[in-house]
Amino acid sequence: MAKNKKEALLKTPTGINGLDEITNGGFPKGRPVLICGSAGCGKTLFATQFLVKGITEYNEPGVFMSFEESASDLTQNFNSLGFDFEKLKADKKLYVDHVRIERSEIEETGEYDLEGLFIRLNYAIDTVGAKRVVLDTLESLFSGMENMALLRSEIRRLFTWLKEKGVTAIITGERGESSLTRQGLEEYVSDCVILLDFRVIEQIATRRLRIVKYRGSTHGTNEYPFIIDEDGISVLPVTSLKLDYKSSTEIISTGLAALDNAFSTGGIYCGSSTLLTGQAGTSKTILAAHFAMSSYKRKESTLYFSFEESPDQLLRNMATIGIDLKQAIKSKLLHIQASRPSLQGLEMHLLVFNKLLEELKPRTVIIDPISSLITIGNNNEVRAMLVRLMDTLKMKQINALFTSLTHDGPSEYNNPTVDAVSSLADTWIDLKNEERNNERVRSLLIVKSRGMGHSNNQQDFTITDKGINFTTSNKK
Known part of the structure; x- marks a missing residue:
């Protein structure tokens, strides 16, 4: 998604996480924006967040004119998201108006036009000095009109009037059967059109956003997933990542001195990614716990995603082998996020990852195991999600440290998580669980490590009450 340096169109920041990156700065300043979609896709919330964030973060007063919900209902609905309508109204930064539309009354009064609405809206804008306006929803406003020519004329007049007033306006509309909106005209007279979609695939719900058009500006053209939580809407422009990141020369420890010594640099690069693969019982989670403790000893924060064990079970299991993760949690340097992969779709997991990265700002991230993600997506979807996450x-x-379960046999690496991550990971360590002389032997082999020499030996190790212990004899 290229940035046009000569772009002269003034933009209004949206206040919605991730959306300004997709729109190259926000919505067109002083122009109408159409948000359309089916019921339940988040149109009203989208518009409300734009309005409230404009007031609280950019000191731009706003007007919310609803044609469906009353002012008291709106206040109650958005209090749960921390949007305090009453305070904003008391501070004279927000004007909320409910325009009641009754089809029977419109039919009784004869020909219908928007002159009364213009007067009412003009008063609201002037009262608070509004820079942002929300009209929710347009269908209700024209519910009594049967004359299509008059309807189209009034829609054009409304959009022109908003432009002349110089406000950045969001108009929400229900999606039509054969057009983006029921009337089919709003999408043509709007300067920016955003389509929201709410879909359920294999019992997993996903919300997505697409910029249908944006006059006078470059913009992202893909579909972008977005999430609604207690903080409102967050959008992740997951398909716009570029290979322009920096690479550190600093060396950090894996948490195991013997493993560090297997690298010519005495450890791995800071900011690099490490993949641990192996069958069940090869100690992938234990190595991940050593990695987490290494970060804790450096007084760096760690975010640990667990897809198979609860935080309490993970702490208990590691404590039995001398790895005390509790002290790291008490110091608030370790945060464990545990859930089943089926809790939400792949892209929603990616959005949650990104949200936690912004909130906690960890220096280390561990995902154990990424192979669990195959239960909620096909091979291509899992591969795409992991590539985006690693970037x-x-x-x-x-x-970053990723663990992945493999299965015994000639195709033990042939799974989508290993395929996706192995080529991108800077360091790949494979763990094995073999039987030698009627004895179970665990071993480790560094398959690759970019930018540094490393041991080619397969190193045996045991699990003790003090964690992993490498034996002196190595199998070449």
Whole structure:
């Protein structure tokens, strides 16, 4: 997504995480924007967040004119998201108006036009000195009109009037059967059109956003997933990442001195990614815990995603082998995020990852195991999601460790998570669980490590009450 340096169109920041990157700076200043979509896709919330963030972050007063919900209903609905309508109204930064539309009354009064609305809207804008306006939803406003020629004329007049007033306006509209909106005209007279979509695929719900058009500006053209949580809407422009991140020369420890010594540099590069593969029981999670403790000893924060164990179970299991993760949690340098992969779709997981990265700003991220993601997506979807995640971590120069389950046999590496990550990972360590002389032997082999020499030996190790211990004899 290229940035046009000669672009002269003035932009209004949206206040919605990730959206300004997609739109190259925000919505067109002083022009109408159409947000359309089916019921439940987040249109009203989208418009409300734009309005509230404009007031609280950019000191731009706003007007919210609703044709469906009353002012008291709107206030109650958005209090749960921290949008305090009453305070904003008391500070004279927000004007909320509910325009009641009754089809029977419109039919009784004869020909219908918007002159009354213009007067009412003009008063609201002037009262608070509004720079942003929301009209929610347009269908209700024209519910009593049967004359299509008059309807189209009034829509054009409304959009022209908003432009002349110099406000950045969001108009929400229900999606039509054969057009973006029911009337089919709003999308043509709007300067910017954004389509929201709410879909359910294999019982997993996903919300997505697409910029249909944006006059006078370059913009992202892909579909972008977005999430609605207690903080409102967040959009992640996951398809716009570039290979322009920096690479550090600083060396950090893996948490195991013997493993560090297997690298010519005495450790791995800071901000690099490490992949641990192996069958069940090869100690992938234990190595990940050593990695987390190494970050803690450097007084760096760690974000640990666990897809198979609860935080309490992980702490208990590691404590039995001398790895005390509790002290790291008490110091608030370790945060464990545990959930089943089926909790949400792949792109929603990616959005949650990104949100936590912004909130916690960790220096180390561990995902254990990434192979669990195959249960909620096909091979191509999992591969695409992991590539995006790794690029995000690279751009932020975060130390990353991924574990992945493999299966015995000639195709043990032939799974989408290993395929996706192995070529991108800077260091790949494979763990094995073999039987030698009627004895179970665990071993480790460094498959690759970019930018540094490393041991070619397969190193045996045991699990003790003090963690992993490497034996002196190595199998070549």
